[in-house]
Amino acid sequence: MTSLPRNNHITPIAEAEIPQGNQLFPVFLKLNQLHTVLIGGGNVGLEKLTALLQNSEQATVSIVAEQILPEIYELTANHPQIKITQKSFSENDLDNADIVIAATANNVLNEQIRQAAHARKLLINVADKPALCDFYLGSIVKKGDLKIAISTNGKSPTVAKRLKQVLAENLPNELDTTLQQISALRNTLTGDFASKVIALNKVTASLVDPKPVKKKNFKWLIWGSIIFALAVALTALWYNEPGFRMYAENIHPTFYYFLGAGFVFAMVDGAIGMSYGVTSTAFSLSMGISPASASMAVHLSEIMSNGIAGWMHYRMGNVNWKMFKLLIIPGIIGAAVGAALISSLEHYAMYTKPLVSVYTLILGSVILSKAFKTAKKKSADKIKRISLLGLGGGFIDAVGGGGWGSIVLSSLIAGGRHPRFSLGTVKLTRFFIAMIGSLVFLTMLNGAPWSAIAGLIIGSALAAPIAARISNRISVKVIMVAVGIIVILVSVKSIAGFLMKVL
Known part of the structure; x- marks a missing residue:
């Protein structure tokens, strides 16, 4: 020995x-x-x-x-x-x-x-x-795998024993169950040390919250009160103010369609981290909007939603700044070039629309295949050409009205990058890319379907703060299957409509 x-x-x-x-x-x-x-x-x-x-x-x-x-x-x-x-x-x-x-x-x-x-x-x-x-x-307090040693530096064993009694009486025996559960969670975590610490900090935060349930209920009470107050105010205006009712009735129905669609698509994006652009574009094309106008609507609406999401990821420390620097400039350049190209072809929308529908059809198939693909436990070499990925992702995203998340985020994760930091970085860079693409579209396009754009902006902004919370209660696989099928069907409908006109 x-x-x-x-x-x-x-x-x-x-x-x-x-x-x-x-x-x-x-x-x-x-x-x-x-x-x-x-x-x-x-x-x-x-x-x-x-x-x-x-x-x-x-x-x-x-x-x-x-x-x-x-x-x-x-x-x-x-x-x-x-x-x-x-x-x-x-x-x-x-x-x-x-x-x-x-x-x-x-x-x-x-x-x-x-x-x-x-x-x-x-x-x-x-x-x-x-x-x-x-x-x-020393005097030892033992609760299962938890041990606390007490020392008085040899000055007073009696004091050490009294402290032991106090701790033993006040520390619950259930602490050992907590340790076993945290240990089991720790064994399931992947990624580097920093990401594991962040995940465990979130889990253990409730241990120092004296009244976590009451605090949570109070927060939902505030949100419920706000929604109820807005509902009462709108109802009162509708029945008591003819001017308000006339204004609401004169709003183009397209606004309401895109308001609901923007909300749903943003919720889906919050659940799986992608597909807002492709679903919004596919829906816009099915509503008769041209590819350039559809892409502009998507980019304008994503400024606010991705700004909120990017800020939240920044506050949570989920941004890899080295990756951000490699993505941002090439992504902006690709988005600007793509927006300029699709805008210059606005007069040929009849021909560009089926091409974009083919693109959304491919992305829908990719999303559907990802839903059934099982994760393989193997080490992957980290993707190194991040700048080139950002350039291509920004260009295709602007031309096709979406794909930044589907292309860039999927490639980063498949290339061995940490999912949490990849998602946070992609969301933050998406804010700047959406802003630059929108500026190019606004400069080059003479007209725009503002009712649809306003609906997407408001709907996605309303969904952004609650998307993450709601998504945790829904199966990601079910969402991806549903999104993939819907995008494929809408894209096929658009392509079939074009072929019927041509033939």
């Missing part, structure tokens, strides 16, 4: 030279892998042995004493690894020891044991003699 690291300087320090304050360094020893020699079989020896076995039932202990209390035999009856030798102490008793505990009432014998232990460079605890100890046996 390999012994503990020894301290060559074991001579007691003069009282005047002892540093002020508690200089002890707490450690937890694996007593089941060490050999402890306990000299003394009286009441003090019984106390030390009880402390050892309470903290390590498999502790390997050799007891040497001339007189052995019957309680010690009873305590060790079910511990075959404990050896009892009834005899006088000799220095040879320490030959195979790792640590030593002297628990005799004979001060001369205790000093002899201490000298023999130090001669073998062994650490020793001498009962009731702090100045002679290399280490102390």
Whole structure:
């Protein structure tokens, strides 16, 4: 058995030279892998042995004493690894020891044991003699796998025992269940150390919240009150203000269609981290809007929704700034070029529309295939051409009205990048890309379906703050299947309509 690291300087320090304050360094020893020699079989020896076995039932202990209390035999009856030798102490008793505990009432014998232990460079605890100890046996509070050691630096064992009682009475036994659950969660986490710490911090935050349920209920009460107040106000205006009713009735129905669509598409995007652009574009094309106008509507609506999402990810520390720098400039360039190209072809919308529908059909198929693809436990080489990915993603996103998330985010994750930091970075960069693309569209397009654009902007903005919370209660696979099927059907309908006109 390999012994503990020894301290060559074991001579007691003069009282005047002892540093002020508690200089002890707490450690937890694996007593089941060490050999402890306990000299003394009286009441003090019984106390030390009880402390050892309470903290390590498999502790390997050799007891040497001339007189052995019957309680010690009873305590060790079910511990075959404990050896009892009834005899006088000799220095040879320490030959195979790792640590030593002297628990005799004979001060001369205790000093002899201490000298023999130090001669073998062994650490020793001498009962009731702090100045002679290399280490102390502190008071221990145990709750399953949780152990808390208390030390008074040898000044007052009584105070340590009282603190032990207070902690033992006030710490619930269910803490051990919490430890097991956190351990199980920790084993499921992937990614680097920082991401694991963030995930565990979120889980354990409730441990320091004195009234988490009441706080949560109070928050939902506030939101419910706001929604109820808005509903009452709108109802009152509708029935009591003819001008308001006339204004609402004169709003083009397209606004309401796109308001609902924008809300639903943003909720879906919050659940799976992609597909807002492709679903919005496919829906816009099915409503008779041209590809350039559809892409402009998507980009304008994504400024606010991605701005909110990007800010939330920034606050949560989910942004990889190195990746952000590699994506942002190429992504903006690609988006600007793509927006300019599709805008210049606005007069040829009859021909560009089926091409964009083919593109959305492909993306719908990709989303559908991802829903049934099982994750493979294999290490992937990290994608390195991030700038080129950003350039291509920005261009295709502007031309096709969507695809930044489907292309860039999927490629980053498939290339070995961490999902959380990839999602946060892609969301933040999407805000700037949507803003630049929108500026190009506004500059080059003469007219725009503002009712549809306004509906998408308001609908997606309303969904952005609650998308993440609602999405946690819905199966991601079900959402991806539904989105994939809907996008494919809408795209096929658009392509079929074009072919019927041509033929």
